[in-house]
Amino acid sequence: MDILYFIVQQTMFFAIPLLIVALGGMFSERSGVVNIALEGIMVMGGFFGIGFIHIFESRMSGQLLLLLALLVAAISGGIFSLLHAFASINLKADQTISGTALNLFAPAFVVFVARMLQGVQQIQFKDTFHMNKVPFLGDIPFIGPLLFRNAYITTYIGLGIAIVAGIVINKTKFGLRLRACGEHPQAADSVGINVYKIRYAGVVISGALAGIGGLVFIVPTSTNFNASVAGYGFLALAVLIFGQWRTNKIIAAAFFFGIMKTFASAYSVVPVLKTLPISTEVYKMIPYIATLVILAFSSRNSQAPKAEGIPYDKGSR
């Protein structure tokens, strides 16, 4: 039983950041803008979030500090993503190129600033956010140890974001307009929707969520930020495509990947797996191979937004 608890707890650490960032990517891509810059935006969000914690941890600690840092991460991610929005919406630039530029810019900028300010590029922080047990909820049998022990508040924020994102994109007027802009912007424009504004909103939401995701990835897994999110932005992109740009499927994909990742990193606590003569590296490959195989069988009818990646030009209506 303890093994099951441990696996679920670990899965959260891997799956939640992927989930948040992939949902962010969904907002951008469903509005019609390819956002390959998720990795770079995560780095930016992680940098400013951790930087904020680093500066203020002498004055406060615990969940309030983390919540404020998440806000900082969201704002910095949102602002950074404006560069992508401006290039791909106003200037009708190639969105892959613009995104790649942001991916390249973020780590270089972060290393540059960190080393200029403090000599080394790693930013240390004290983990005062870990919760051994959530009060009351942690005492519930089965559910408590499963979800409310050895946890971070970011897990619940991530799940909350998933629910809100699902409602916003599927049930609200804004969500409908966003989807329209990604499927048929000309039609959306003809009924008076400002395609540019909606796409801006989509990209900035994706930036804010990717910024949060950057911080959420670092806090449970490390105590210093080394200008990198270990390719999680690209994995989130994979989760987004794997999840067919749909909220429910993205949630499933993120948790699938999280569980696979957990087996890769924690297989040694599972007695059956530990005795098998398989090297760590093989387990590390499993999530990626499994994704490939599943994609090979499930991609025939890709549900990518139709206008994705195509700059909208009012004149071409």
Added chain:
Amino acid sequence: MKKRKFMLSKGGKDFIASIIAIAAGLLIGLIILLFSNSKQAFPAFGMILKGGFTDGLVGIAQVFYLSTPIILTGLSVGFAFKTGLFNIGSSGQFTCGAFAAVYIGVKWTFLPGEIHWVVALIGALIAGALWGMVPGILKAVANVNEVITSIMMNYIGMYLVNILIVKYVYDPIKSQSVPVAKTAIIPKAGLDKLFQSNNINISIFIAILAVIVIYIVLNKTTFGFELKACGLSPDASRYAGINAKRNIILSMTIAGALSGLGGGLLYLAGSGKYMQVLDVLAPQGFNGISVALLGMSNPIGILFAGLFIGHITVGGNNIQLYDFVPEIVDIIIATIIYFGAFALLIKSIIGKIRRKPSETAPVKEEK
């Protein structure tokens, strides 16, 4: 009016757009330098511009050394771009190629000395090709987005190569791959004496040869025309009877081969670089994206873009003398690429300035 004709030609506009992007990138770099340390900013900036020319021939040798692998990964990404595919998997193809080269270089000592390094490079080419072929097949047969499969193949390649290094060519004391046999090192052909540097060999010429071959394939052959047609309009090319599926597979395979060759060239250079067992994707693959974008996917452009990035990387390393961080170069490259994304806008502005108003027509974009 020859000059004006050049300005209006596609190549001319690409060239001017690139120059504007490069100027913008350098300007942002200068501004950041000024912000962080205004006194040393100008000398440091000068050093970046001087780049590989700072240390005479040794510096130029260093530029060639850094440029060679990224010209090939750039060529790989650019070639795939031309056919409408985004090869973000250059990193994995590069690593697999590198491992094949090192493996053959270490183990296949039964080969005669003259052809040992050639076989090792061919091995790199094949390993990269196989790695690139997988996303191609999945795209063609099962309609899987090549971006995501390439990313997955990057990680699978990295972990697989880590396993293989430890299993076959590992030096546990130095925790890296064992050195390849002398016969597997790419010949220096006297260049080391000429440039006074151990980092140079004939691999820069192999890279140039690859550029020429890809240029000819893309621009002078029916096959290249078909590939580009598929990239521009998959539906139209299918209507014209072009086998799009076959071309997707071939395109990704060739792209993979180029990246793999890049890996082979780097690790057979005999310059003291060994394969490490780390969970880090090879950065050359991602630099290849920069090179391809900067070179506008044109093989000749990619050659110069690779040399340019090598050049300012050397300059960036030199500015540590002034207490600056070399990452400034990455910021400059990122800015250049960001502005390069506006190429369409810049080109249409050039078009508007250069044409008489009556001639104004929408500028057609070729991706």
